[in-house]
Amino acid sequence: MIELRGLTKRYGDKTAVDHLTFSVRPGMVTGFLGPNGAGKSTTMRMMLGLDSPTSGDVRIDGRRYDQLRDPLNSIGALLEAKAVHGGRSAYNHLLCMAQSNNIPKKRIDSVLDLVGLSDVAKKRPKGFSLGMGQRLGIAAALLGDPQILMFDEPVNGLDPEGIHWIRNLMKHLAGEGRTVFVSSHLMSEMALTAEHLVVIGRGRLLADTSMADFIAENSRTFVRVRTPQPERMRDVLVSFGVRPVFEQDGAMQVEGVEPARLGEIAAWYQVVLHELSPQKASLEEAFMRLTAESVEYQAHDQAAQPPPGDRGTGGAPARRNR
Numbered sequence: 376m377i378e379l380r381g382l383t384k385r386y387g388d389k390t391a392v393d394h395l396t397f398s399v400r401p402g403m404v405t406g407f408l409g410p411n412g413a414g415k416s417t418t419m420r421m422m423l424g425l426d427s428p429t430s431g432d433v434r435i436d437g438r439r440y441d442q443l444r445d446p447l448n449s450i451g452a453l454l455e456a457k458a459v460h461g462g463r464s465a466y467n468h469l470l471c472m473a474q475s476n477n478i479p480k481k482r483i484d485s486v487l488d489l490v491g492l493s494d495v496a497k498k499r500p501k502g503f504s505l506g507m508g509q510r511l512g513i514a515a516a517l518l519g520d521p522q523i524l525m526f527d528e529p530v531n532g533l534d535p536e537g538i539h540w541i542r543n544l545m546k547h548l549a550g551e552g553r554t555v556f557v558s559s560h561l562m563s564e565m566a567l568t569a570e571h572l573v574v575i576g577r578g579r580l581l582a583d584t585s586m587a588d589f590i591a592e593n594s595r596t597f598v599r600v601r602t603p604q605p606e607r608m609r610d611v612l613v614s615f616g617v618r619p620v621f622e623q624d625g626a627m628q629v630e631g632v633e634p635a636r637l638g639e640i641a642a643w644y645q646v647v648l649h650e651l652s653p654q655k656a657s658l659e660e661a662f663m664r665l666t667a668e669s670v671e672y673q674a675h676d677q678a679a680q681p682p683p684g685d686r687g688t689g690g691a692p693a694r695r696n697r
């Protein structure tokens with residue numbers, strides 16, 4: 376179990392982590408999500424005692440990291456791909472870690488086997504692919520057989536096979552009752568792996584929820600309506616108390632009305648339809664909506680547009696479509 380209480384980190388007048396309070400529980404994968412610059416790495420570094428908080432604290436099974444007797448036996452971490460000593464073989468890299476942390480030598484073969492690097496154990500990591508480097512980093516995290524594991528963006532840059540392997544490994548570790556905490560900036564990735572979600576933006580907690588609840592709350596459904604008479608269709612819908620949202624190409628998104636009912640309304644008012652299709656918003660969109668206000672550097676797009684011939688009247692509500 377990892378517990379954060381009021382965890383805060385300031386760099387000068389920049390608040391990277393802002394009063395974070397949440398717990399990471401054992402027996403499941405917890406996804407730690409946030410856009411770039413949200414404070415995920417800073418939070419993880421403080422969890423590992425690599426950075427000291429400005430205020431608040433982190434407890435690993437009730438203790439601060441610096442109070443852990445054999446830290447690698449309690450918590451293992453894969454932070455961003457780290458340089459491994461170029462002159463040592465993969466085996467010797469792990470041997471040095473094992474010797475300096477009172478970890479029995481036999482664990483080295485077990486973890487090399489687990490991550491699929493036994494055949495290249497005597498090779499130097501400087502010739503390793505990105506995926507092999509990640510595997511070696513994971514072997515190091517698992518070396519002390521810790522009950523808590525932390526992975527910072529573990530699938531970044533990996534091929535589909537490597538991504539699949541890491542996903543399954545995290546689920547397997549959680550299935551053994553371990554605490555698995557993994558950061559990502561991709562909701563779609565987390566939806567496949569995590570059972571629980573912690574979302575931050577600009578260092579602040581935005582959500583602490585089960586994945587199932589997040590999906591239930593955020594799987595917005597709507598109907599896409601395409602018509603050569605967008606203004607007429609909009610006026611008809613507004614007269615029914617429904618406000619469509621226009622997409623860039625003039626198609627409309629209508630929420631809260633069944634497709635069959637929309638078709639009947641269009642037929643009754645003699646509006647020609649070219650498309651009437653039920654849609655489900657992606658989780659990625661839900662995540663972007665949740666974090667939209669906290670993205671540090673926003674690109675402004677032209678996605679939210681009024682219908683053709685309706686510019687500047689404010690007739691259609693703008694859709695945040697990032």
Ligand SMILES: Nc1ncnc2c1ncn2[C@@H]1O[C@H](COP(=O)(O)OP(=O)(O)OP(=O)(O)O)[C@@H](O)[C@H]1O
Binds near residue numbers: 410411413415560
């Ligand atoms: N040593 C530092 N000095 C000053 N500012 C820092 C330092 N480390 C991080 N920051 C700032 O703190 C904020 C949070 O950074 P952090 O790397 O923790 O975010 P992140 O969520 O991990 O982002 P990413 O997904 O891009 O890695 C950013 O605005 C970053 O510029």
